[in-house]
Amino acid sequence: MSSLKGWKDLPLATTVPASTSEKVQTGQWRSMRPVWNEEECIHCLQCWIQCPDKSIKATPEGKVTGIDYFFCKGCGTCAAVCPKKAIEMRPESEFIEQ
Amino acid sequence: MAVKLKDLITKERAMRQGHRMCPGCGAPTVVQQALLAVEQPVVVTAATGCLEVSTTIYPYNAWGVPFLHSAFENAGASVSGIEAAYVALKKKGKITKDIKFVAFGGDGGTYDIGLQALSGAAERGHDFTYICYNNQGYMNTGAQRSSATPKGADTSTAPAGKVIPGKIQKPKDLTVIMAAHHIPYVAQTTIHNPMEVIEKVKKAIETPGPAFVNVLAPCVLFWRLEPSLQRDICKLAVETRFWPVYEVIDGEWKLGYKPKKRVPVEEFLKPQGRFRHLLKGETGQAVIEALQKDVDEEWEYVLKRCGETWEPQA
Amino acid sequence: MSRKDITSGNWAVAEAMRQINPDVVAAYPITPSTDIPMKFSEFVADGLVDTNLVTVESEHSAISACLAAAVSGARVMTASSANGVALMHEIFPIAASYRAPIVFGLVNRSLGAPINIHCDHSDSMAERDSGWIHIYCEDGQEVYDTMIMAVRIAEHKDVLLPVFVCQDGFITSHCFEPVEFMDDEEVRSFIGERDPLFPLLDIDNPVAYGSLALTDYYFEIKRQQVEAMKHVERVYREVAGEFAKKTGRDYPVVDTYKTDDADHIMVIMSSAAGAAKDTVDRLREKGHKVGCLRIRLFRPFPAKAVVDALKGAKSIAVLDRAASLGAPAPLFTEIKGALYDAGIHIPANTYVYGLGGRDFFPHNAEEAFMDLINNNMSPEERYLGLRE
Structure with a gap:
């Protein structure tokens, strides 16, 4: 409890500044990991637009560059919507060593 | 002008990363897509529900835009109050920017407990867009039936038992109820195709006055659906005509999609555990037949309102 | 102007x-x-x-x-x-x-x-x-x-x-x-x-x-x-x-009416204070040292101002226009709490009056004052203007 702020240090009126959730590492929830295959990817952005967690990384020009594992919860939607099967879902256990 | 996904890459999201909706949930997809093409700044309010609690777990806030939640049944009244304040403060010169107002509610907060506040807001003509992320039940409290729950679904307050095969009643047609308010924009859609929600919500927000968008969005947990199938199940909802997509613009009905083939509603039910009990035995078959009859009748109704005919391939 | x-x-x-x-x-x-x-x-x-x-x-x-x-x-x-x-x-x-x-x-x-x-x-x-x-x-x-x-x-x-x-x-x-x-x-x-x-x-x-x-x-x-x-x-x-x-209009958190030297004080809220104050005047004419304390600010409860007004009294009557069914009436509870915290024990009667718009007349106020004057005190809730 000691790391939590006391009442005098909290903003009034229940307010919270915008976007503070960006510190929350929801990637820890993941049991299956999407692995992106750059060679197969046609950059159609279907994974990018369908990801509920905005975890597909892309350049401003619209090129997919990978997966944001800090946030990705491993739902597999990206793999399911990929027309080229360029994303494979693999168990997190395979990546423990890394 | 048609929106292209590529042009939306750099757009700041209204809802940020680190929210705590379940993996595969349809609701955050709805929010992400809905606000992606909106050019004006938005202020968001939400009814109590999964979306609200999972995006605002204190002291973390997933909203990149101003956000207000106060209770379950009052999103319509809240958006009215915000818009009323905006109009007043703008008139006095205290606000100069153009701002748009969006309310999100689940089907519990929209079809049921929040219907009165939404109806009032629509009747009064505030300039707002109300988006119902419709997952067909009270999912935040553990999958209780709502008036949006489909016939035959197994829910925690209308469970599939030995005598009663899940929910008996068919859902109310909220989209039609909202269209009957004669507001300038009403749409029914789903996340089967991202441009659907992106473009329809853009249109809704740019239309002055009240707009209502009813978006079918799966709760993968309580639909008992593979979490990766949010888009695919919505495609099936549209292909089976379980969830027709259409708009009502200034009273003109416009059909969004006509399936090429007659696909039985069972195809939509099969991937979902909440309908599993219907897939075996005579009772289940009777419910599926009744559900198919409802689907056919409602589809005919939508076709008629849209002035369309449908000739599916054999 | x-x-x-x-x-x-x-x-x-x-x-x-x-x-x-x-x-x-x-x-x-x-x-x-x-x-x-x-x-x-x-x-x-x-x-x-x-x-x-x-x-x-x-x-x-x-x-x-x-x-x-x-x-x-x-x-x-x-x-x-x-x-x-x-x-x-x-x-x-x-x-x-x-x-x-x-x-x-x-x-x-x-x-x-x-x-x-x-x-x-x-x-x-x-x-x-x-x-x-x-x-x-x-x-x-x-x-x-x-x-x-x-x-x-x-x-x-x-x-x-x-x-x-x-x-x-x-x-x-x-x-x-x-x-x-x-x-x-x-x-x-x-x-x-x-x-x-x-x-x-x-x-x-x-x-x-x-x-x-x-x-x-x-x-x-x-x-x-x-x-x-x-x-x-x-x-x-x-x-x-x-x-x-x-x-020129002054509104303290509590309105004291002839409480300074009063032996018996009625505590009341809102419009009924008019009949209470009128009764104070009439009883004073008869030689009774009575006063009226009207609570204006109820939340937050101005305990100190209340105690200051009541501390010299021999007995008090607290009149509530609301009942707290199953417990002492709300204003009465507050008054007792304020006095307790100040270490002051003054005998107090509790009255509920005027529910559902039942009129509150000066004779109702007088009835309560006379209880104080006659030392007819008890912790039992009493009702003014109620038919038995």
Whole structure:
């Protein structure tokens, strides 16, 4: 409890500044990991637009560059919507060593 | 002008990363897509529900835009109050920017407990867009039936038992109820195709006055659906005509999609555990037949309102 | 220049609202407060105010819209009574927690059942722990003046809490009496402009209102509200002091009438204080040293001022226009608590009167005073004007 702020240090009126959730590492929830295959990817952005967690990384020009594992919860939607099967879902256990 | 996904890459999201909706949930997809093409700044309010609690777990806030939640049944009244304040403060010169107002509610907060506040807001003509992320039940409290729950679904307050095969009643047609308010924009859609929600919500927000968008969005947990199938199940909802997509613009009905083939509603039910009990035995078959009859009748109704005919391939 | 007019308590509220010229009013009709939004609607229709009037479809939506408008940065007012107040109940603690300085004309009416349109305090007393400031007024003049002061108190940066300005349904709300009004300009300079703390419409500094705060933070947020309440009395005195300088009308947190040397004091609220004070005068003529203490500020409860007024008395009678079924009446409980904390034990009788608008006559007040004078004391709740 000691790391939590006391009442005098909290903003009034229940307010919270915008976007503070960006510190929350929801990637820890993941049991299956999407692995992106750059060679197969046609950059159609279907994974990018369908990801509920905005975890597909892309350049401003619209090129997919990978997966944001800090946030990705491993739902597999990206793999399911990929027309080229360029994303494979693999168990997190395979990546423990890394 | 048609929106292209590529042009939306750099757009700041209204809802940020680190929210705590379940993996595969349809609701955050709805929010992400809905606000992606909106050019004006938005202020968001939400009814109590999964979306609200999972995006605002204190002291973390997933909203990149101003956000207000106060209770379950009052999103319509809240958006009215915000818009009323905006109009007043703008008139006095205290606000100069153009701002748009969006309310999100689940089907519990929209079809049921929040219907009165939404109806009032629509009747009064505030300039707002109300988006119902419709997952067909009270999912935040553990999958209780709502008036949006489909016939035959197994829910925690209308469970599939030995005598009663899940929910008996068919859902109310909220989209039609909202269209009957004669507001300038009403749409029914789903996340089967991202441009659907992106473009329809853009249109809704740019239309002055009240707009209502009813978006079918799966709760993968309580639909008992593979979490990766949010888009695919919505495609099936549209292909089976379980969830027709259409708009009502200034009273003109416009059909969004006509399936090429007659696909039985069972195809939509099969991937979902909440309908599993219907897939075996005579009772289940009777419910599926009744559900198919409802689907056919409602589809005919939508076709008629849209002035369309449908000739599916054999 | 100020002007005097014959008006009702409701119209006095509406007139104050016209002069305050709030940004948003969201209201729903209910007897006996309906006159307030009705009269105010005329001002809107005639272009006398800039207010955005939202004629909502329920009291729940009225307070929800008020809350949303208030956190958006607007100055917001509304009015209601009884079942309307009860329907709003869910939103009251939320409004207090969001520190929304809504000023609310509460016209007291009994809660059903049986359904009854007349005055008692059961509606507002049911909201006494909702985190709102409660001020109870005796007459139309006080209602008018309090509405204006309430804006300043509610919006003060050390307070930021919503305020109920209570008046007795029909007795005050519909009684026409002379009220002295301030100039429009004078009102506007007194209240100034609202300077909101975290306006939702400040899109360049976005915040979220209404998080899910669980076991780790909820308690701290409530503690902040406790602190805000602690500042209310000081701010109230500052605002009331300034108001008195401008108008000559002084409104302390409690209204003491001949209590200084009194042996027996009646504690009461709102319009019934008139009959109580009248009775004080008549009993004084007969040689009885009696006085009346009217509680104006009920939340936060001004315990020190109450103790100061009561500490010299030999006995007291506390009159409640609301019952707390199964427990001592609300005002009585507060008075006992204040005296206990001050280490003072004064024998006290508790009376419930006027439920459902039952008239409160001077002879009812006299009955209670005579109990004190005759040392007819007991902790048992008594009822004035009730048929056995």
